[in-house]
Amino acid sequence: MLAFVFLFFMILTLGSAVIVLVSRNVLYSAFSLMVTFLGIAGLYVFAGADFLAVTQIMVYVGGILVLLVFGIMLTRNKADRGTNQPNTVKTEHRRTFWGILAAGGIFAILSTILSKARFQRIELDHYEPIERKTTIHDLGIGIMTNYVLPFEVAGILLMIALLGAAYLSGKTQSLGNK
Amino acid sequence: MVIPLSYFLLTAALLFSIGLAIVIIKRNAIVVLMGVELMLNAANLNLVAFSRFDPDLTGQFFSLFVIIVAAAEIVVALAIVLKVFQHFNTVHLDEVAEMKD
Numbered sequence: 337m338l339a340f341v342f343l344f345f346m347i348l349t350l351g352s353a354v355i356v357l358v359s360r361n362v363l364y365s366a367f368s369l370m371v372t373f374l375g376i377a378g379l380y381v382f383a384g385a386d387f388l389a390v391t392q393i394m395v396y397v398g399g400i401l402v403l404l405v406f407g408i409m410l411t412r413n414k415a416d417r418g419t420n421q422p423n424t425v426k427t428e429h430r431r432t433f434w435g436i437l438a439a440g441g442i443f444a445i446l447s448t449i450l451s452k453a454r455f456q457r458i459e460l461d462h463y464e465p466i467e468r469k470t471t472i473h474d475l476g477i478g479i480m481t482n483y484v485l486p487f488e489v490a491g492i493l494l495m496i497a498l499l500g501a502a503y504l505s506g507k508t509q510s511l512g513n514k
Numbered sequence: 515m516v517i518p519l520s521y522f523l524l525t526a527a528l529l530f531s532i533g534l535a536i537v538i539i540k541r542n543a544i545v546v547l548m549g550v551e552l553m554l555n556a557a558n559l560n561l562v563a564f565s566r567f568d569p570d571l572t573g574q575f576f577s578l579f580v581i582i583v584a585a586a587e588i589v590v591a592l593a594i595v596l597k598v599f600q601h602f603n604t605v606h607l608d609e610v611a612e613m614k615d
Contacts, residue, residue, distance in 0.1 A: 346521070350529065369551070385562045388562060399585060439535035443527055447524070475571060490582045493586055494586055501589045
């Protein structure tokens with residue numbers, strides 16, 4: 337039963353990722369990317385990472401995807417606006433052959449390595465998956481003790497990114513004229 | 515029952531390949547950013563899957579910081595894309611070929 341649910345989330349993730357790849361409408365890509373992120377959150381739950389699953393939904397679906405949709409809306413071509421066409425933003429495909437070739441090559445290399453590596457032995461002999469009720473307790477204590485410096489640096493990084501994005505996307509037309 | 519580790523790794527490998535194909539094939543800058551996000555998510559999935567066997571949860575900590583850096587990256591990248599659109603009036607990557615007019 338659990339395996340079927342896992343398979344469902346796996347097919348959900350990979351299928352919607354393929355839709356992102358083949359769809360020519362940018363908004364359809366964005367919405368199927370949302371399904372991909374939700375599917376990955378489900379896979380995190382199967383890997384025993386409950387806090388990360390919630391973080392995934394909050395940050396990716398709630399934050400990054402909204403930003404992407406805003407970006408799509410703000411960068412429509414002016415030629416599209418005057419027509420009576422519905423709101424479609426198209427993208428073109430170039431170098432389809434080389435793209436598929438590179439992706440297939442990477443996947444061939446990765447799957448060869450994965451099939452040769454003896455993960456099953458690790459899993460069966462030495463390490464059992466650790467049973468825990470929740471990871472939030474351990475994650476919270478770890479962030480405030482061992483990982484407090486990366487945590488603070490991450491906060492400063494986010495602040496710098498926010499300031500930089502606000503500065504970049506603001507009206508700085510006079511900068512080019514100087 | 516416990517899901518075997520190799521399923522997670524296979525899913526992550528497929529997701530990474532799809533993300534790479536999106537980055538190479540698509541010509542809209544925002545869709546390319548979506549492909550980058552997919553690749554980052556695939557790496558995160560690997561980290562989380564291995565972290566199941568780790569009593570210290572190091573993989574999950576690293577994955578949290580990867581999510582933070584991905585958020586910072588997408589914010590700055592979208593700001594740059596907006597600036598490129600103001601300048602060139604398009605986000606088609608093949609038409610954006612010069613740094614200054």
